[in-house]
Amino acid sequence: MLRAVGVLDERSIAPGEYMTGRKFVHFPDFTNEKYEENHPFERDLRAFKGNAPLILAIGHLQKAKGIMTLAELALNSSSSHLKFAFVGEGRLKRGTLRSVVKLLRNKPNVLFKLGRIPDGVAYNACIHASDILFAAYHDFAHSSNTLTKAAVFERPVIVSDGHLMAERTRKYRLGEIVKQKDPESALEGIIRITNDYQGWVSRNKPEWNTYRQLHSTAQMKCAFASLLSAYGLG
Incomplete structure (x- = not known):
């Protein structure tokens, strides 16, 4: 049974939860931050x-x-x-x-x-x-x-x-x-x-x-933890 949904668009959280009764979790739009000087x-x-x-x-x-x-x-x-x-x-x-x-x-x-x-x-x-x-x-x-x-x-x-x-x-x-x-x-x-x-x-x-x-990888871990908690797995 669906209990939680991960979304990139934070604007969909409130209406999504209202319409479905499910937990909506904002997922960060993270990126590769690696940088090398003199590239x-x-x-x-x-x-x-x-x-x-x-x-x-x-x-x-x-x-x-x-x-x-x-x-x-x-x-x-x-x-x-x-x-x-x-x-x-x-x-x-x-x-x-x-x-x-x-x-x-x-x-x-x-x-x-x-x-x-x-x-x-x-x-x-x-x-x-x-x-x-x-x-x-x-x-x-x-x-x-x-x-x-x-x-x-x-x-x-x-x-x-x-x-x-x-x-x-x-x-x-x-x-x-x-x-x-x-x-x-x-x-x-x-x-x-x-x-x-x-x-x-x-x-x-x-x-x-x-x-x-x-929008970091650390925040992504938090988002996953929030999703898992909705299923009693956190």
Whole structure:
């Protein structure tokens, strides 16, 4: 007999328990936190960005992840002082990624590092080299460990308004919330951070450590213990 349910979206706990009479347990969206200094991926990105702020899109480079939005804002003359990196894999022969590469291939402030990211260490090296994580996804209502990565490495995020990522970003002050599919709004959010990074941190006081602890492997153990206790196994 079902007695408990584990969920990633904390918003479903109260209604779920009300409708089912079962215990709902929030599971953290934890991530690999391993980091190695002087990783080749980080060296490449730091050499590319120089002293400019680096905006990073990483992972599966597809339309739903907002890469066309990032491409359009990278074309804006107001973003010429910024650096942009697209790191990860996608369909280069056709589709959105091909369009992005075609638009930006001659821009000196844009870097493409395309292909499968070999492991979590390389992934984390890219995040450590960046200044802002771009996560203004399209119609994405779910949890994402991009926020956990951002909290681990203390990097502000750009997220689209209207869904769970925006709610968490707003609650823990993890970055800037922008209009979905709106390059100008996204650029404004980026500039609010990069114009005075330390000032932005001082004003917003992001709760990176709190968020990191809430979405940690230690918290996962607690969540499992809570599930087991519902079955009298704890």
